[in-house]
Amino acid sequence: MDITLEQPVRARLITAEDQELPVAATLRYAAADPFAVHLDFPAEISLAEEAATWTFGRTLLQEGLSGPAGTGDVHIWPCGPSRTVVELHSPFGMALLRFDTFALRRFLLRSYAVVPAGREDVGAAVDEGLQSLFGNV
Numbered sequence: 001m002d003i004t005l006e007q008p009v010r011a012r013l014i015t016a017e018d019q020e021l022p023v024a025a026t027l028r029y030a031a032a033d034p035f036a037v038h039l040d041f042p043a044e045i046s047l048a049e050e051a052a053t054w055t056f057g058r059t060l061l062q063e064g065l066s067g068p069a070g071t072g073d074v075h076i077w078p079c080g081p082s083r084t085v086v087e088l089h090s091p092f093g094m095a096l097l098r099f100d101t102f103a104l105r106r107f108l109l110r111s112y113a114v115v116p117a118g119r120e121d122v123g124a125a126v127d128e129g130l131q132s133l134f135g136n137v
Helices: 058-064 101-114 122-134
Strands: 004-014 020-030 036-041 052-057 074-078 083-090 093-100
Touching: 004 101, 020 093, 020 101, 036 058, 052 058, 058 074, 058 101, 083 101, 093 101
Parallel strands: none
Antiparallel strands: 004 020, 004 093, 020 036, 036 052, 074 083, 083 093
16 A cells, blocks of 8 residues: 655754744655655755755654764754754755654654554565666666
8 A cells, every 4th residue: 555644844944143944844754665754845945946855764763853863964863852953964065953843753653653663564665776776677
């Protein structure tokens, strides 16, 4: 079954000048890609004026809600009892976003209702990854 869930979420973009700007985004989870969480941003908040999607592991989100987690381009950590910070790195710079922890936890719990933790189909994910790498070779 190909179930996709989406949840609008509000964030605060923390600027280099320590200002906080409101940002609307969408969290997305698809049963067809059970290990991944997608964070979609609309074009109007992008410097390139294009919609942007960040994809990272569902386990990273889970770990980041209770303690510092992540290596590479995405880092997540709690910021007090009710906020969670998501740090995104790209070749163009870094974005620091603060989310309401309850909203992230709610999304994560909804994703587990779609595909429970430990029940992800590893074989299908590997097949899909190999197909995207090698095509019909």
